[in-house]
Amino acid sequence: MNAHNDYLWDRSGQEDPDVKRLEKLLGRYRLVSSASPLPVVRRRSVAVWVMVPLAAAATLFIAVIGGKDAAFGPPASWNVSRVTGAPVVDSDRLSATTKVGEGDWIQTDDSSEAVISVGTIGRVQVEPNSRVQLIRMRSSDHRLALAKGTLRATIWAPPRLFFVETPSATAIDLGCAYTLTVDDLGRGRLCVTSGWVALERGGRETVVPSGAVCETRPGIGPGTPYFGGASEEFRAALARFDFEGAGHGDLETVLRVSNMCEVFTLWQLLPSVRAEDRGLIFDRMAQILPPPPGVTREGVLALDEGMLEVWGSQFTREEFMPCLTSCTASLSVDASQTHFGSVSCARTNVSYFES
Amino acid sequence: METIVDLTWPAGHLHKMKTQSPVAVSVDAQLVTLARRGDREAFARLHRAYASMVHGILLARVPRGEVEDLAQDVFMTAMQRLSALRDDNVFGGWLATIARNRATDFHRQKRDDVELLDDVTADPSSHTDAEAAHVLILVKSLPEAYRETLILRLVEGMTGPEIAERTGLTPGSVRVNLHRGMRMLREKLGWTS
Numbered sequence: 001m002n003a004h005n006d007y008l009w010d011r012s013g014q015e016d017p018d019v020k021r022l023e024k025l026l027g028r029y030r031l032v033s034s035a036s037p038l039p040v041v042r043r044r045s046v047a048v049w050v051m052v053p054l055a056a057a058a059t060l061f062i063a064v065i066g067g068k069d070a071a072f073g074p075p076a077s078w079n080v081s082r083v084t085g086a087p088v089v090d091s092d093r094l095s096a097t098t099k100v101g102e103g104d105w106i107q108t109d110d111s112s113e114a115v116i117s118v119g120t121i122g123r124v125q126v127e128p129n130s131r132v133q134l135i136r137m138r139s140s141d142h143r144l145a146l147a148k149g150t151l152r153a154t155i156w157a158p159p160r161l162f163f164v165e166t167p168s169a170t171a172i173d174l175g176c177a178y179t180l181t182v183d184d185l186g187r188g189r190l191c192v193t194s195g196w197v198a199l200e201r202g203g204r205e206t207v208v209p210s211g212a213v214c215e216t217r218p219g220i221g222p223g224t225p226y227f228g229g230a231s232e233e234f235r236a237a238l239a240r241f242d243f244e245g246a247g248h249g250d251l252e253t254v255l256r257v258s259n260m261c262e263v264f265t266l267w268q269l270l271p272s273v274r275a276e277d278r279g280l281i282f283d284r285m286a287q288i289l290p291p292p293p294g295v296t297r298e299g300v301l302a303l304d305e306g307m308l309e310v311w312g313s314q315f316t317r318e319e320f321m322p323c324l325t326s327c328t329a330s331l332s333v334d335a336s337q338t339h340f341g342s343v344s345c346a347r348t349n350v351s352y353f354e355s
Numbered sequence: 356m357e358t359i360v361d362l363t364w365p366a367g368h369l370h371k372m373k374t375q376s377p378v379a380v381s382v383d384a385q386l387v388t389l390a391r392r393g394d395r396e397a398f399a400r401l402h403r404a405y406a407s408m409v410h411g412i413l414l415a416r417v418p419r420g421e422v423e424d425l426a427q428d429v430f431m432t433a434m435q436r437l438s439a440l441r442d443d444n445v446f447g448g449w450l451a452t453i454a455r456n457r458a459t460d461f462h463r464q465k466r467d468d469v470e471l472l473d474d475v476t477a478d479p480s481s482h483t484d485a486e487a488a489h490v491l492i493l494v495k496s497l498p499e500a501y502r503e504t505l506i507l508r509l510v511e512g513m514t515g516p517e518i519a520e521r522t523g524l525t526p527g528s529v530r531v532n533l534h535r536g537m538r539m540l541r542e543k544l545g546w547t548s
Binding site: 008009010011018019022023025026027028029030031120121138139140156157158159161174175176195 | 395396398399402406407410411414419423424426427428430431434435483484486487490491494506508509510511512514515516530533534537540541546
């Protein structure tokens with residue numbers, strides 16, 4: 001075997017110019033790994049690092065293992081079924097179950113609910129007062145649009161097969177279960193029950209782990225995820241920071257009212273803020289959750305990915321469990337509460353509401 | 356000997372599994388075990404590790420425009436049939452077989468009305484694009500074993516040892532496929548080495 005052969009085998013030895021040329025020519029057909037399931041956070045083009053999952057993934061897909069055959073061929077048809085009341089599919093009232101196709105609208109009023117079987121990969125419950133459109137039903141792209149209202153999605157499929165478009169961001173399933181609400185103004189709220197969900201807008205993604213909530217705004221996109229146990233004062237300051245100009249005063253409030261359940265959000269904010277503010281965040285975080293050995297102020301200020309990961313891994317500790325959100329969501333039907341529905345957090349007994 | 360393999364996913368805290376031998380049970384095999392129990396993080400990691408292999412195997416057999424959808428089918432099938440895999444150490448070979456079968460199934464469903472050569476219908480915007488499309492067609496005209504191995508090597512960028520490890524083929528077979536396939540490709544291209 002000559003040196004050229006070694007290069008073909010393992011790229012060792014002298015480069016074979018023919019092989020090199022072919023690598024260059026054919027490399028354009030290589031898999032572009034946009035489908036990577038790694039939950040990479042890309043916030044405001046400032047930093048990229050790997051997110052820590054905060055809860056073990058659910059075991060939902062066991063239900064399909066051995067029970068269903070392969071999803072060969074064209075995507076399975078989608079059914080929509082009535083749960084309560086009289087949901088409408090396009091203009092037809094739904095009395096039982098019907099097949100639906102791309103472009104169809106599903107609408108519920110204040111007394112009706114429906115459930116969509118998403119091919120073979122999951123189910124979506126459409127809560128009262130909601131409007132949902134089926135956008136795409138390809139096997140690599142199961143896509144809905146939530147114009148308003150609330151849906152609860154439970155997906156058992158590899159990451160990035162199920163998408164929900166909203167007026168302010170697209171929710172990309174990275175695993176399992178979540179609740180998504182859109183109000184009349186197009187504002188959204190994602191609450192992840194299990195696994196992770198990415199919120200994407202304009203090519204940037206924010207990954208929201210199980211137990212966390214993330215709000216979105218039209219024209220802006222996703223804000224900073226927070227644990228359900230975060231205080232009302234903290235969430236209000238965070239919303240101002242995320243969606244109303246990122247003022248230093250709001251950041252000061254965010255820091256001042258932060259405690260154990262809020263430190264997760266501070267960690268999320270680190271790459272998003274100006275360098276001078278990053279030091280303030282580090283100092284507050286260090287007071288609440290001292291950095292583990294090896295994690296230094298200098299490293300964090302430099303956004304050292306390894307240090308951020310190590311520090312982020314602390315959020316799996318037992319003491320954070322009460323901070324996590326278990327989103328049992330339902331859209332409020334109270335006429336006086338016209339915008340957001342409520343997302344009640346079973347673990348913390350906190351109820352979110354915006355009118 | 357007992358060892359603990361850290362199946363960190365993705366950042367240092369999740370899975371630590373005890374195994375009897377670090378040689379007998381690979382990290383991938385442990386991920387398979389976890390995935391079978393319903394751990395989607397483990398499956399996602401397997402997905403990431405094997406996505407290029409599945410992509411390459413399909414690209415060797417079906418038109419380029421079909422690869423992405425079929426790759427998702429392959430992983431869906433794997434996910435649903437994971438309980439049927441008896442030896443977690445052969446996940447790669449098993450997944451490769453699913454991908455090859457999926458490609459065969461694709462052609463059966465299409466009743467041969469879609470040919471591999473439809474890759475040539477791409478509208479090349481430059482001379483280099485046209486040359487690349489031409490070379491891909493030539494690679495795909497090689498015998499199946501050669502074209503699969505060459506595509507994994509030249510398109511997906513895997514080395515021979517990686518191809519063997521991922522697909523479950525022996526290193527010797529991969530090496531032979533690479534060299535014979537490369538020789539045939541050179542002849543088709545009219546390149547003299």
